[in-house]
Amino acid sequence: MKVLFLGGAGMIGSAAAAEAVTRGMDVTVVTRSEPARPVAPGVRALRADVKDPDQLRSVLGREEFDAVVNWVGFTPDDLRGHPEFFTGSAGQYVFISTCSVFGRPVPQLPVTESSPRRQPVFGYPRDKVACEVFLEEAYRAADLPLTIVRPSHVYDRTVIPILSGWTAIERMRTGRPVVVHGDGTSLWSLMHSRDFANAFVPLLGNDHAVGESVNVVSGDILTWDQIHLALAAAAGVRNPVLRHRSSESIAVELPNWGDVLEHDFRHSMLFDTSKLRSLVPGFAPAVSFAEGAREVLAHYDADPARRVVNHDLDRAFDRLLE
Template identity: 75%
Template sequence: MSTRILFLGGAGMIGSAAAREAVAQGAEVTIVTRSEPRRPVTDGITQLRGDVRDAAFVASLVEGRRWDAVVNWVGFTPSDVEGHVDAFRDATAQYVFISTCSVFARPVPSLPITESSPRKQPVFGYARDKVATEVFLEEAYRSDDFPLTIVRPFHTYDSTTIPILSGWTAIERMRAGQGVVVHGDGTSLWSLMHSSDFARAFVPLLGNQHAIGESVNVVSGDILTWDQIHLTLAAAAGVRSPRLVHRSSESIAVEVPGWGEVLEHDFRHTMLFDTSKLRRLVPDFAPRVSFSQGARDIIEHYETHPDARGVDETLSAAFDRLIEHP
C-alpha cells in the first residue's frame, strides 16, 4: 500500500487503530489534532496541530498538498464540514466521512440492516446530527462531484473500553455478588467489533475508487444478546454466576437519567447487519477477535491500570433502588 492519507482527528480509539493498520500496510499517514493525543501515536506518523473546523487553518493545510484519502473523524454537524467541500475537492481523490450506524431508524423496519435502510433519528442528538451531515455531504457528491465515501462503524471497543454503560462499576458489583441491571429482558441482539478488526476492514477502503459515492457499514464480529455481553465480561472477571436483574429502559431512565436517550433510541433495539457491501469491497476481511478474547483483554487491562477501575457510587445506588423496587 503506497498511499498518502490525511486524518482529520483520528487520535481516539478507532482512529488510532486505523492509523496503526494503515502504517503497517505501508501508507504515509498524517494526523491533525487540536491538542496532544491522549493515546500513543504510532511511529512514522506525521502529527500536525490545528482546528479542522477553522477555514483559515484548512486552507493553509491543503495549499500545495494532495492526498489519496482524507478521513474526517471529527465531523458531527453540517457546520463542521461545510468548508471541506471546497477545500478538499481538488486536494484528495477520496473524502471519507466517519458516521455511525446509529443513523438508522429505530425500530428498524426490516432486518438485517443494509446501507440503504432508512435513516431517521429525530431525538437522539448525536445520531440526528450525523444524519444531517451525511445528507449535506451526499448533496455535495451529487451536485459538485465531491469524492465522498461514508463509513459507519457500530459499537467498537478495545481493551480500554468496557462496552456496557455501567463500565467497571458492573464488574465490581458482579464480583461482590451484587445485582447488575440490564435493560429490557436482556435478549435484544447487538453487535460488537474490536477496534483492530475495524481497522483491518477500514484501511482497504482508503484510496479504493470502488467506494466513491458509497456508504459502507463497517460492522462485524460477535452477535450477542445484552445478557451474553454481561455474562462474557463476568466470566473474564472470574465470576461464574453473576446476578443480572432486568428492568425496562423507562424504569432505568428514571433512576439514571443520563442513560434515557441512548437506551430508548439505541440500545433497546435489536441491531443485525448485512455486510455484503463490506465483503464485496474488502473481500479478504474476516474478524479475528472474539468478544470472549476481547473481554479477557479488557479485564487484564483494567487489572493492570488501577486508576481506571473507578466505581460510580451514584450509579451503584441507583442499581440498588432499581433492584429493590422493580
C-alpha cells in the first residue's frame, strides 16, 4: 500500500509514518525543508512546497497513491489545486483537522463527528473549519475521496501538555504554587502520539472512511488538576500547590493565552469514540497519562538544555498569586 504524507514530519506525523512503515506500507513524506524530526527508516523523503501543485508535480510526476495525508493545511489557500491534483491519482485524501472546530460551549455532550462546527474568533480552528468546508465541497462536486481526521490534544515525550510547560514543573519542584485556570475541574482528553498512530494508520486505505469525518481521540478523560498532579508525581513532587484563577484574570497577565483559554481549554470536552471504534475494531488507548507523564519527565530530565524556565511567565504567575 502506497501512502503519501504532505508534511507530517512533526510530532504526530512522524509517529504515524513510523507506524505505517511497521505495518508494511510504502511511505513517502514531502516537506519543504529538512524535517524537524528524523524520518523513520524506510520512509522516502522528498523536498517540495506541498502547497504548490506545480512543485508537487515536479517531484511526484504521475505517481499514484492509495492514500494521501495532508498534515499542513491550515487555510483554504493552502489547499488550492489539491482537489484537481489528487482526484483520480489518490484512492483517499485525508485532511488532518482538529477537534477544536467544534463550537464552545458544545450544546450537547459527548461530542460526536456531527456536533456543530463553529468558531468565529479563534483563528486556528476558524481556519480549519474553512478548510473542511472547502474540501467537503470538492468531495460533493468533484468526487475528491475525502476523509477528515480530527485529533484532539496529542502529546509525546517532548511535549509538556499544559500551557505553562517546564515553568510549571520547576515551580512545583521548588515548592511554589502553579496557576491552573478555572477551578481545575473542567474535563479534557489527552492522547499519546503512539495511541494516535495506532488509531490513525488503519484509516488509511479504508474505503469505509471515505466521505466520513473521524474524531481520533483516546476517550481518556482527566480534569486539568489531574493533569497537573500527574506531571507533579512524575517529577517527584508529592504535594504540589495548585492555585486557581479565572481564565479572564489569567488573560489579563498573559494575553497570548486568552483565545486558547476562552475558546478551548476552559470548556469540558467529552468525545464519543463509536465511529473510530467501528472503523478500527479493537482499538483502545494503551498509554495512560501517568505513563506518558513519566516519559515526558524522563526526556526533560535527561538534558538540562531542555529545562528552560520562561521568566516572564514565572513573574506573571507571581502577580496572579499576589
